[in-house]
Amino acid sequence: MAKTKIAVLVSGGGTNLQALIDAEKAGNIPHGEIALVVASKPGVFALERAAKAGIPSGVVERKSYPDKASFEAALLDVLEQHGIQMIVLAGFMLVLSADFIRHFENRMINVHPALIPSFCGDGFYGLHVHEAALNYGVKVTGATVHFVNEVTDGGKIILQKAVDVLDGDTPEILQKRVMEQAEWIILPQAAEIVAKQLSEA
Numbered sequence: 728m729a730k731t732k733i734a735v736l737v738s739g740g741g742t743n744l745q746a747l748i749d750a751e752k753a754g755n756i757p758h759g760e761i762a763l764v765v766a767s768k769p770g771v772f773a774l775e776r777a778a779k780a781g782i783p784s785g786v787v788e789r790k791s792y793p794d795k796a797s798f799e800a801a802l803l804d805v806l807e808q809h810g811i812q813m814i815v816l817a818g819f820m821l822v823l824s825a826d827f828i829r830h831f832e833n834r835m836i837n838v839h840p841a842l843i844p845s846f847c848g849d850g851f852y853g854l855h856v857h858e859a860a861l862n863y864g865v866k867v868t869g870a871t872v873h874f875v876n877e878v879t880d881g882g883k884i885i886l887q888k889a890v891d892v893l894d895g896d897t898p899e900i901l902q903k904r905v906m907e908q909a910e911w912i913i914l915p916q917a918a919e920i921v922a923k924q925l926s927e928a
């Protein structure tokens with residue numbers, strides 16, 4: 728059986744990337760192989776995680792290109808060079824165009840740190856999501872892994888997991904709990920679900 732070749736796109740610390748690397752190593756993504764990590768900026772810690780795991784990596788920076796179309800063409804180029812069949816957005820902080828997304832229809836997934844359709848869409852990323860959840864006063868939040876379509880955080884949901892909000896939570900504390908209790912668990916699980924589907928297609 729040929730494994731589905733996965734690229735993980737990152738912009739920051741890469742704890743979700745680490746969860747994927749650890750899951751693959753533990754044999755929990757048997758139908759997928761993390762074949763490439765692409766960062767949207769240089770120097771992010773996610774790149775060190777990739778290097779430590781022996782995974783090829785690259786940087787494709789939006790500001791190195793005159794417009795979004797040429798940036799996305801460069802990104803597509805790198806993905807094609809590595810024979811990538813599936814993309815995982817793991818804390819990737821750029822919104823990709825409908826044109827780009829079409830190339831990976833039903834083959835690109837994203838982890839979002841809330842229970843979609845709450846606290847999602849344009850402007851809801853990273854700590855802002857947890858700030859919004861705390862400001863609203865919800866007692867339960869969580870994480871969602873979904874397919875990426877042309878609507879920000881709007882694609883079909885693959886997995887969700889709820890996490891309690893506790894008295895005294897700050898956005899940072901809540902972010903950590905959502906990562907530990909939801910994101911790092913459901914992202915590798917969803918990656919395997921989709922990698923398996925693609926490997927059998």
Ligand code: GAR
Pocket residue numbers: 737738739740741742743744817818819838839840851852853856906910
């Ligand atoms: C994660 O919480 C992820 O869900 C979120 O950014 C963080 C990245 O952390 N993504 C979004 O908000 C996307 N809308 P990481 O770099 O440690 O994985």
